[in-house]
Amino acid sequence: MLVLSSPSGAGKTTLSRKLLATDERITMSVSVTTRPPRPGEVEGKDYYFVDVPTFQRMREEGELLEHAVVFDNLYGTPRAAVEAALSAGRDVLFDIDWQGTQQLGESAQQDLVKVFLLPPSAADLEQRLRTRAQDSEEVVHQRMAKASDEISHYTEYDYILINHEVEDSLAKLTAILQAERLKRRRLTGLSSFVKSLRDAL
Numbered sequence: 001m002l003v004l005s006s007p008s009g010a011g012k013t014t015l016s017r018k019l020l021a022t023d024e025r026i027t028m029s030v031s032v033t034t035r036p037p038r039p040g041e042v043e044g045k046d047y048y049f050v051d052v053p054t055f056q057r058m059r060e061e062g063e064l065l066e067h068a069v070v071f072d073n074l075y076g077t078p079r080a081a082v083e084a085a086l087s088a089g090r091d092v093l094f095d096i097d098w099q100g101t102q103q104l105g106e107s108a109q110q111d112l113v114k115v116f117l118l119p120p121s122a123a124d125l126e127q128r129l130r131t132r133a134q135d136s137e138e139v140v141h142q143r144m145a146k147a148s149d150e151i152s153h154y155t156e157y158d159y160i161l162i163n164h165e166v167e168d169s170l171a172k173l174t175a176i177l178q179a180e181r182l183k184r185r186r187l188t189g190l191s192s193f194v195k196s197l198r199d200a201l
């Protein structure tokens with residue numbers, strides 16, 4: 001499970017799309033949210049957009065792996081899709097905040113790789129939120145006001161990427177993923193391979 005967190009607008013969605021387009025072994029976890037869709041957002045691809053009662057029912061029935069209130073809206077990770085992908089041997093990418101990351105860590109610390117994206121500067125962050133041009137002035141203000149609090153959680157993450165250029169960040173994120181996949185404990189079938197290798201020597 002590869003988690004990307006950042007202050008809003010630092011570039012998680014952009015980087016996630018790039019990674020998904022270049023890595024066949026990873027699946028995006030599509031969150032459920034009570035936030036209204038932005039122009040161009042697609043149901044089931046960007047989010048599952050639901051009303052508050054539906055979200056509460058999902059939470060009460062244990063259908064969410066983690067959930068949090070972010071910017072006054074409810075967000076959560078549907079459990080079934082993640083478990084199905086992991087059971088099929090796939091990696092799963094999450095674009096979630098620090099609260100959700102902490103919750104995933106409580107149940108699956110060993111299976112979690114946590115990456116935090118930082119913007120190069122406050123001015124860059126504000127410009128990115130504005131050039132996305134999908135949120136009202138009030139929402140941009142609210143997200144800038146929360147950015148410092150979000151950033152204060154960077155020490156809870158394994159890797160930090162300062163997101164200057166998207167392609168450079170993609171190369172670094174890909175390197176992180178490759179290295180984490182090569183960790184001894186993640187190499188399924190390694191001990192039998194080594195045994196047969198040694199038996200042949």
Ligand SMILES: Nc1ncnc2c1ncn2[C@@H]1O[C@H](COP(=O)(O)OP(=O)(O)OP(=O)(O)O)[C@@H](O)[C@H]1O
Nearest residue numbers: 008009010011012013014128131132163164165166
């Ligand atoms: N490295 C980058 N350099 C310049 N612009 C970028 C970079 N990464 C993303 N952007 C732009 O910044 C804006 C915000 O990016 P994006 O939507 O990916 O952020 P996000 O972290 O997913 O935000 P949120 O948390 O609100 O979902 C977009 O317009 C995107 O094109």
Ligand SMILES: Nc1nc2c(ncn2[C@@H]2O[C@H](COP(=O)(O)O)[C@@H](O)[C@H]2O)c(=O)[nH]1
Nearest residue numbers: 031067068070075076077095096097099100
């Ligand atoms: N804890 C969770 N946080 C989530 C989830 N899905 C998205 N997010 C985070 O919310 C903010 C805002 O997202 P936006 O799409 O409204 O800009 C951002 O930090 C996301 O990472 C989730 O399922 N759980």
